[in-house]
Amino acid sequence: MIVGTAGHIDHGKTALVRALTGVDTDRLPEEKRRGITIDLGFAPLDLPNIGVAGVVDVPGHEAFVRTMLAGATGIDLALLVIAADEGVMPQTREHVAILGLLGIRGGVVALTKSDLVEGDWLDLVRLDVADLLAGTAMAEAPMVATSVVTGAGLPELRDALATVAAEVSPRQDDDVFRMPVDRVFTIRGTGTVVTGTVWSGSVGREDVVRVMPGDRTARVRGLQAHGTAIDRAKPGTRLALALAGIDHDALTRGAVLVSEGGWHASRVLRADVTLLGSATAALSPRAAVRFHLGTTEVGARVVTPGGPLSPGETRPGRVVLDAPVVARAGDRFVIRGGSPVGTLGGGVVVDPHPPHRRARPWTAQHDSFDARLSLALREAGGEGLGIADLPVRLGATPPDVAACLERHRGDVLRIGSRIFDRGYRDELVSSLAEAVAQHHRRNSLDAGVLLQTMRARLAGRPELLDDAVRTAVIGGHLETIENGLVRRTGWKPTLSNDQTDLKATLAGALRTAGAEPPSLGELSAAHGPSVAPIIRMLEREGTVVSVESDRYYDAGALSALVDRLRGAMVAGREYTPSELRDVIGLSRKYLIPFLEYCDRRGITERRSTGRVLHGT
Numbered sequence: 001m002i003v004g005t006a007g008h009i010d011h012g013k014t015a016l017v018r019a020l021t022g023v024d025t026d027r028l029p030e031e032k033r034r035g036i037t038i039d040l041g042f043a044p045l046d047l048p049n050i051g052v053a054g055v056v057d058v059p060g061h062e063a064f065v066r067t068m069l070a071g072a073t074g075i076d077l078a079l080l081v082i083a084a085d086e087g088v089m090p091q092t093r094e095h096v097a098i099l100g101l102l103g104i105r106g107g108v109v110a111l112t113k114s115d116l117v118e119g120d121w122l123d124l125v126r127l128d129v130a131d132l133l134a135g136t137a138m139a140e141a142p143m144v145a146t147s148v149v150t151g152a153g154l155p156e157l158r159d160a161l162a163t164v165a166a167e168v169s170p171r172q173d174d175d176v177f178r179m180p181v182d183r184v185f186t187i188r189g190t191g192t193v194v195t196g197t198v199w200s201g202s203v204g205r206e207d208v209v210r211v212m213p214g215d216r217t218a219r220v221r222g223l224q225a226h227g228t229a230i231d232r233a234k235p236g237t238r239l240a241l242a243l244a245g246i247d248h249d250a251l252t253r254g255a256v257l258v259s260e261g262g263w264h265a266s267r268v269l270r271a272d273v274t275l276l277g278s279a280t281a282a283l284s285p286r287a288a289v290r291f292h293l294g295t296t297e298v299g300a301r302v303v304t305p306g307g308p309l310s311p312g313e314t315r316p317g318r319v320v321l322d323a324p325v326v327a328r329a330g331d332r333f334v335i336r337g338g339s340p341v342g343t344l345g346g347g348v349v350v351d352p353h354p355p356h357r358r359a360r361p362w363t364a365q366h367d368s369f370d371a372r373l374s375l376a377l378r379e380a381g382g383e384g385l386g387i388a389d390l391p392v393r394l395g396a397t398p399p400d401v402a403a404c405l406e407r408h409r410g411d412v413l414r415i416g417s418r419i420f421d422r423g424y425r426d427e428l429v430s431s432l433a434e435a436v437a438q439h440h441r442r443n444s445l446d447a448g449v450l451l452q453t454m455r456a457r458l459a460g461r462p463e464l465l466d467d468a469v470r471t472a473v474i475g476g477h478l479e480t481i482e483n484g485l486v487r488r489t490g491w492k493p494t495l496s497n498d499q500t501d502l503k504a505t506l507a508g509a510l511r512t513a514g515a516e517p518p519s520l521g522e523l524s525a526a527h528g529p530s531v532a533p534i535i536r537m538l539e540r541e542g543t544v545v546s547v548e549s550d551r552y553y554d555a556g557a558l559s560a561l562v563d564r565l566r567g568a569m570v571a572g573r574e575y576t577p578s579e580l581r582d583v584i585g586l587s588r589k590y591l592i593p594f595l596e597y598c599d600r601r602g603i604t605e606r607r608s609t610g611r612v613l614h615g616t
């Protein structure tokens, strides 16, 4: 459980955290000197009946909102701090807007410095705060007046935090691991140490983690939560990790540690984007903005089809990033920009890896998981989706993904490690059957079509095409013939009268030519383009045999020639080609291809100095 502070500069966030935890989170000399918080601070907080929660103390200064964001991301509850003497101030509003954009579900309001104001004044501040929070997730948040000077309200605040914390549903354990890094340092003897809040999944000692973006790996040497060594960290833990195998220079705030596959950095996200009602201008794709997700911050542009986003609007769009970012469906992000720089809006990632083509954004994050799965599948078409990628792609735990796939067994086709849209596969079967039919129409003498030719003509992964062929065969649309050939079930090559005559002519010509037949090219030149398919037909029928790619022999003439060769060769003796030419009386042009044919068929065997009868 992580509690994050929020609120305007100097309103007493750090003093309150110290009063509650005993830890001074302003540890930098510069923070001490200037009396303000500059970087994130962390402290363990005991909550009655809950246990130890992690507190992230953030800076309130307007120049450090990006640091506040890195701290507020991944918190469960907000501790909104408003000084009773000053009331609602600019960063009070900005931080409240950010908590809303990040989807923080609740929290507690501390009206600090209550020792400095009268009761009537405090009542007015309460009304202001209620106005500010109306309509937000914190509208019902308890408000507690506190003072670190008198100690007033501190026990009540702790109780209020515990009450609200009890209502937060715990994060699921069986999820993929991710931890955005918020600090990196080295400790002598320990090496590189990173800290962060475990967003999801768990990590343990000796685990190998991937450091994204960049995808380097490191080994977890040790883990600490709130200063205590542990073996395994659950989601929602404030964690310090000692890493081996990676230099601390290779890591900065904004890096993300992940473990399982499925995490890929992306440059374009599909998202539901919101422009805050307080924005002074529409958000156009020309506006360069800063995009904050987790502890990462990069430049970006927001493209919303149908024109720029107006203040107060939420619409599906695409976020085009200047640098790769690791995101998951369901992730919240914040967009800042303008001049002076302020918080403009934010949104929810719908698909961290939308297809490259400029697909129309079709689904919203609030659509059901099942709906998003089937749309993603349809969009993926013949490429399908990797099952291991789904938890990140769709923002669900692996068990939820498995249950969803089970529910959709009827329309999700699983082949190996990928899934495909069954409807797409069925369309592929039809296109395949149609393509084969077309081939038959155009090549009426061919026995069938090479599968390879079909695969090249249809879009999709090989395993899907093979499945489509199997399905077509099972469905009785296609039959496979030998040599990777398929044909429409029942298809027979048909010959016209002229072609029947030509077939007889060719068979006769090859029979007459005997041991020295004309080439295919010569036959085609004499008899026209039907020669090749008819010769192949004769070959399938066993009338002729191919000795070279463009030369066919009459089958009887060829076996007579083989017999002559066998009869002339003495077992075990090597013959040079010229000796063999003399025994069987073939010219060199025919002899060499014939001998190579005999080698291939295992009749003869080629040695360095000549040929022998095979096996002698």
Ligand SMILES: Nc1nc2c(ncn2[C@@H]2O[C@H](COP(=O)(O)OP(=O)(O)OP(=O)(O)O)[C@@H](O)[C@H]2O)c(=O)[nH]1
Binding pocket: 007, 008, 009, 010, 011, 012, 013, 014, 015, 016, 035, 036, 037, 038, 058, 059, 060, 061, 081, 112, 113, 114, 115, 116, 146, 147, 148, 149
């Ligand atoms: N009288 C009085 N002074 C307080 C109280 N709480 C904080 N202060 C004073 O207010 C000043 C600012 O307190 P911090 O806790 O540093 O304020 P902060 O909100 O953490 O400020 P940033 O982190 O810079 O945004 C300090 O001088 C505190 O001593 C309080 O309850 N009563």
Ligand SMILES: [Mg+2]
Binding pocket: 013, 014, 015, 026, 036, 037, 057, 058, 059, 060
């Ligand atoms: Mg502070």
